[in-house]
Amino acid sequence: MSNQLHQTVVETDVDNDFEKQINVSCLEYLLMELGPLALRITDKLEKYSSSSTRESNGSGNGNDNKQVDDFHYGGVELFQNESLVSNEINNQMLDNFGFQIGKILIEQLIFLKNDGISTKMDEILDIMKIIARDVWKMIYQKQIDNLRTNHRGTFVLIDNSHRLISSMYGPDKHRISGLYLNFSCGVIKGVLNQSAFKANVEADLKSDGSVHYTIVVI
Amino acid sequence: MSSKSYKSLSDDIWKNRVDKINSEVFTLTYGSIVAQLCRDFTYAEVNTQLEKMGYNIGLRLVEEFFAKTGLGRCTSFKDTSEVISKIGFKMFLNITPTVTNWSGDGKQFSLILDDNPLTDFVELPEDNNAANELWYSNVLCGVLRGCLEMVQLDCDVYFVSDVLRGDPITEMRLKLNKFLKDEVPAGEE
Numbered sequence: 001m002s003n004q005l006h007q008t009v010v011e012t013d014v015d016n017d018f019e020k021q022i023n024v025s026c027l028e029y030l031l032m033e034l035g036p037l038a039l040r041i042t043d044k045l046e047k048y049s050s051s052s053t054r055e056s057n058g059s060g061n062g063n064d065n066k067q068v069d070d071f072h073y074g075g076v077e078l079f080q081n082e083s084l085v086s087n088e089i090n091n092q093m094l095d096n097f098g099f100q101i102g103k104i105l106i107e108q109l110i111f112l113k114n115d116g117i118s119t120k121m122d123e124i125l126d127i128m129k130i131i132a133r134d135v136w137k138m139i140y141q142k143q144i145d146n147l148r149t150n151h152r153g154t155f156v157l158i159d160n161s162h163r164l165i166s167s168m169y170g171p172d173k174h175r176i177s178g179l180y181l182n183f184s185c186g187v188i189k190g191v192l193n194q195s196a197f198k199a200n201v202e203a204d205l206k207s208d209g210s211v212h213y214t215i216v217v218i
Numbered sequence: 219m220s221s222k223s224y225k226s227l228s229d230d231i232w233k234n235r236v237d238k239i240n241s242e243v244f245t246l247t248y249g250s251i252v253a254q255l256c257r258d259f260t261y262a263e264v265n266t267q268l269e270k271m272g273y274n275i276g277l278r279l280v281e282e283f284f285a286k287t288g289l290g291r292c293t294s295f296k297d298t299s300e301v302i303s304k305i306g307f308k309m310f311l312n313i314t315p316t317v318t319n320w321s322g323d324g325k326q327f328s329l330i331l332d333d334n335p336l337t338d339f340v341e342l343p344e345d346n347n348a349a350n351e352l353w354y355s356n357v358l359c360g361v362l363r364g365c366l367e368m369v370q371l372d373c374d375v376y377f378v379s380d381v382l383r384g385d386p387i388t389e390m391r392l393k394l395n396k397f398l399k400d401e402v403p404a405g406e407e
Contacts, residue, residue: 022335023310024237025282027244029275030251037251037271041258093254100250108242138243 024141031139031164034097035179039081042090079176086175091182098186099193102135106191109134124217127195128155135191140164145210153217157188160210177205188215221300227287228308235286236309241335248336252354256343261351272357276364279310283365291369295394296320298371299327302362302392311335315390328378331388342382349384353377359390370398 079085109130132144136159146158162184165177181203188201198218205211255264287305292298299317307313313335319328336355342348353359359375366373374393379385 020241020312020335020338021238022241022244022312024239025279026310027239027247029279030244030247033271033274034251036274037267040267040270041255044263045258097250097254100254101247104246104250105243108246112242139247141237141239 027139028163031180031183034094034183035079035176038090038093038097038179039079039084041093042087043084045089046087079172082175085179091178094179094182095186095189098183098188099190100186101139102187102190102192103194104190105135105138105187106130106194109138124153124155124197125149127192127197128157128215131188131191132157135187139187155213155215155217157213157215158210159213162205162209162211165205165211166209174205181205181211184211185213188213192217221304224300224304228305231286231305231309232312238312241338245335245338245340248357249340256348256352261347265351265353265356268353268356269360269363272360272362273364274360275357276361276366277368279361280365280368283309295324295327295371298366298369299329299392303329306365319389319391325394327392329390329392331390334388337380337382337388340382349382353380354382355380355388362390362392366392367398370400372396372398 084090128147128149132147136142136144140159140163142159142161142163144157145160146156148156148158162177162180164180165173168177185201185203189199192199192215200216200218202214203211204214252264252268255267259267283306286309289301289305292301303315303317307315307329311334313331313333315329315331317327318330320326334355336358340354342352342354353376356377359377362375363373366375372395374391374395376391378389378391380388382388
């Protein structure tokens, strides 16, 4: 990417407009649970479809397909199921969770802060700034650390420490973090979609723990 | 501890030891999760999924609870009810549900939620099934069940009524089944 533009995201205050407050942990717990939730849903949906095929085959005793419901909730066994974690439906679902939330958040931002933030939405760069600054702060309590663009429709957002992933350790980190990166990508797509832009978004977890989101506007 | 000192403890925690955010993102996020579930499942299954989700949260949330409160064991189930309402709900959702409707044997009580951050701006789908079958805030039942299990209390937690369904109040019921025994984890005897 030649012709890079470096921007340090400017601090703005998006709080204080909404008088009800809650503990930030509530949101974090909820977002962390999205991963297991998606796994359970995927498993259930797969079982619906596979049980109907198995019945028609007349060979279904169910033992071959270990039920996720038998697992101990709260444990990490759910994440050990590799085929489930890398399942396409599952990733699609997290992407979609993010998409819906991104759509709602950007509406809410424009509605609540119409005097606070710049609501100039016709330039894609403005929208990227809103994502990097305001949307990220709403969801992750921190801003994107760096925003780059080649001015030809490709943007790279760099988050030095993803709020949900930075606390993960162990050999499975890469695999599991993928779930939450799908969610983040969904958020970006949701915001862009609501602003009438379509884009491919890919997230890449680097070895130093930072996450690079590459956004290519279609 | 008296209920008055619970209140001052939780006020202090809320004021000084909790990072706070506006509830809107939380409310909206939860809303879109429920909406997504409703697309995929029957309302009964949605209730189950929300409860499971809450249970997982409860298992982890209890750690933060003890880290921030430094509380020891409750002396009675009555004591527990006070702690749940005045400290637990207060330090996470900044609400204090009313404890009421004790059963004669002291093993069941209700929490009345006058204010529920989960349901701000929420309307149930218009079909009658939702109002009859969906417990929108069922995640809270799971959270309480998970937390209580971590302190060796085996409880059933369920909603009895919800203003979202058109009921006059939002009422959660807690029922103590039994005390769980302290168990030494396998291999650590």
